[in-house]
Amino acid sequence: MWLWALIPVSFGFFGMVGIWTVCAVAVKNGAVNLTRGIPLISTCAAYPPQTSIFSQTFNVVAVLALMTVAIRYKQIQDYGCHGKVNVASVVVGSLAPIGLSVTSNFEASVFYIPHFIGGLVAFVCILTYNWIQVYLTYRALVYKGRVWVVPVRLFCCIISTIMLAGVAFLTSCHQKAFCEWIFVMLAFLLFGLFATEFRHIERCYLTVQMPTLKEECCMPAPVHINHHALHMPC
Structure with a gap:
């Protein structure tokens, strides 16, 4: 039933639209100046009204992510993969939305430590979850002829790993911001790819x-x- 595919598609759509709306509002309000370089996402969302948009966006995204993770777990299980890797995927995948919720509801300018910890948990768990899905996609043979999705997911995970390393180790704030934006966009894309499988769920x-x-x-x-x-x- 193709309606199930709307869950991961909505995740990517609301996430991308919401985060770029936050950036646009921040630029319009003068909170960030693009002529000085690429701002961090948390910098764009540091002041109202973009703070409220950012929080609400990721509250919705967190719910959609939990739904996606739960359905994906059962789908992989139905394909005969009942092992610990699939269980690990649902555990790690459930931690990511919690991190997203924490980092979006604690402003970096006011509660930096909770914001940082939430972002760290979200980023690491999202990347780990997507790597697990690369393995499960190949192991469970989920795609049934859609062989193009496996290399696409693998390529996106490799780039995401490089970007997360850039966020962690680069010293330039603008370079960190560039890596952060690419990582987040790829995360939305990778979750959106689940639509190719979810549309085949009957009920x-x-x-x-x-x-x-x-x-x-x-x-x-x-x-x-x-x-x-x-x-x-x-």
């Missing part, structure tokens, strides 16, 4: 309690993804 239902034999007539709906039926435990 997905949540079961919160296993039925007894006497309750078969009122049996709760299991999780159905890609022709398989799974029960999601509480």
